[in-house]
Amino acid sequence: xxxxxxxxxxxxxxxxxQIDWVAINVExxxxxxxxxxxxxxxxxxxxxxxxxxxxxxxxxxxxxxxLLIPFAKQVNGNLSxxxxxxxxxxxxxxGMNSPFYSTDSK
Numbered sequence: 001x002x003x004x005x006x007x008x009x010x011x012x013x014x015x016x017x018q019i020d021w022v023a024i025n026v027e028x029x030x031x032x033x034x035x036x037x038x039x040x041x042x043x044x045x046x047x048x049x050x051x052x053x054x055x056x057x058x059x060x061x062x063x064x065x066x067l068l069i070p071f072a073k074q075v076n077g078n079l080s081x082x083x084x085x086x087x088x089x090x091x092x093x094x095g096m097n098s099p100f101y102s103t104d105s106k
Contacts, residue, residue, distance in 0.1 A: 002056070003100075004053070005053055005083070005086050006053075008052070008064075008080065008081045010072060031062065034052065038051045
């Protein structure tokens, strides 16, 4: 699997405006295989999360174990994580102009 998507969400009581995302971005960029992240902030819920692209299941799992789980403990939040196979849905995603696929990579 050369394209893997990870969805993560923390149930916390911290508004997104109070998240030090600049420092967090610096730490995230140190992880092998992380291609991109789109930050997410729950409307009226104070949940914080993201949609990530990784190059392998192994690198995504290292990220979960090394960054997501420790951060959940640090902020005393509940963490939900889901992994998705980006290869199996490639053709359908290209057909919907997904920014994670280019039409020339078909």
